[in-house]
Amino acid sequence: MRDSMEWGKNRTIKVCTFYEPGISSEEIQELFVHWNDELKLYSLAVVAINQQEIERPGLTGASILEFLYTLPMSENCDRYLYLKGRNWKDIVFEITSLGVFALAGIKLEIQGAVEAKTNTRGYIKAKYISLLQLIFTSPKSTLVHEGYHLLGCGHQLFLDPCYKQIQDTKKLASERESEIFNQGSKELSVAEHSELDSNSLNEELIHPSIDSIFFPSITASGRRFITRDQVDRSILKD
Ligand SMILES: [Zn+2]
Numbered sequence: 001m002r003d004s005m006e007w008g009k010n011r012t013i014k015v016c017t018f019y020e021p022g023i024s025s026e027e028i029q030e031l032f033v034h035w036n037d038e039l040k041l042y043s044l045a046v047v048a049i050n051q052q053e054i055e056r057p058g059l060t061g062a063s064i065l066e067f068l069y070t071l072p073m074s075e076n077c078d079r080y081l082y083l084k085g086r087n088w089k090d091i092v093f094e095i096t097s098l099g100v101f102a103l104a105g106i107k108l109e110i111q112g113a114v115e116a117k118t119n120t121r122g123y124i125k126a127k128y129i130s131l132l133q134l135i136f137t138s139p140k141s142t143l144v145h146e147g148y149h150l151l152g153c154g155h156q157l158f159l160d161p162c163y164k165q166i167q168d169t170k171k172l173a174s175e176r177e178s179e180i181f182n183q184g185s186k187e188l189s190v191a192e193h194s195e196l197d198s199n200s201l202n203e204e205l206i207h208p209s210i211d212s213i214f215f216p217s218i219t220a221s222g223r224r225f226i227t228r229d230q231v232d233r234s235i236l237k238d
Helices: 025-042 061-069 088-104 139-150 160-194 228-235
Strands: 011-019 044-053 079-084 112-114 121-125
Touching: 011 025, 025 044, 025 139, 025 160, 061 079, 061 112, 061 121, 112 139, 121 139
Parallel strands: 011 044, 011 079, 079 121
Antiparallel strands: 112 121
16 A cells, blocks of 8 residues: 555654763664665655753653653754663663563563654664564664654554555645745735835745744644644643
8 A cells, every 4th residue: 555655745854862871873873764764665754953962861761751741842843752772770671571571471662652642752762782682673673663653653553544644644744834835925925015124024934944844743543733832732731
C-alpha cells in the first residue's frame, strides 16, 4: 500500500534535540541519517536543530517525559527529542533486567517513549552495550520506532492506518501552508489599497517563511494540532 500512495511534496520536520553528556554529534548525525532513510519513503525528512546537551532529567523514562512536558513549542521546533545516554546505574539495571527478561520472557518498552497527548515529544535510549542489543533493539531502530509515534502512529506499524495517518498529517501541513500564504497575500492587497505604511504590516504574515510553519501533529486518538500554540495549550495546561 505504501508504494502506491501519494506522499506529496517533500517536507522537513525540525526536531529540537537534547542529548545526555557522552553522546557525540557524530552519533546524533548517524541516528538521523538512519531515520531519514526510513522517512524518505514518505517524502519526509528530519533535521536535528537547537542541539543541546543536558543532564538526564531523572532516573526513569517518566521523568524524562515530565521534563519534555515543561517545554513550550518554541521558535522553529516541530518535535522534541531527548537522547538518553548510559551510565553505571543503567548498566546495573540492564544486567539485572537481563535476568528478569530471561525468566519472564517478556520485553518491556523501555527503549523509548513518545507522549500520547500531542505526539510531539519523546525520548530514546541512544546507547547500548552490544550484548544487550541482541535482546533490546538498536538505538537506530528504536528511533525509527519512536519516530513513527512522533508522526501519530500507534503500534500498528507497517499497517495501513499508520500510512494513512502520515498522509493525513502531510495533507494538513499543505492546507496550513496555503492558508497562511493566502492570508498573507490578502493582507498585502488590503494594505496596498489602503496605502498603509508598510512598517505597520506584519512581515511574518505577508512573507511567512515556509521554515517557520509548524509541521502539524495528529494523535492516535485523532486530535489535530495545527499550530505551536495549540500544542502549548494542551501540554502546558497542567
Ligand atoms: Zn512504541
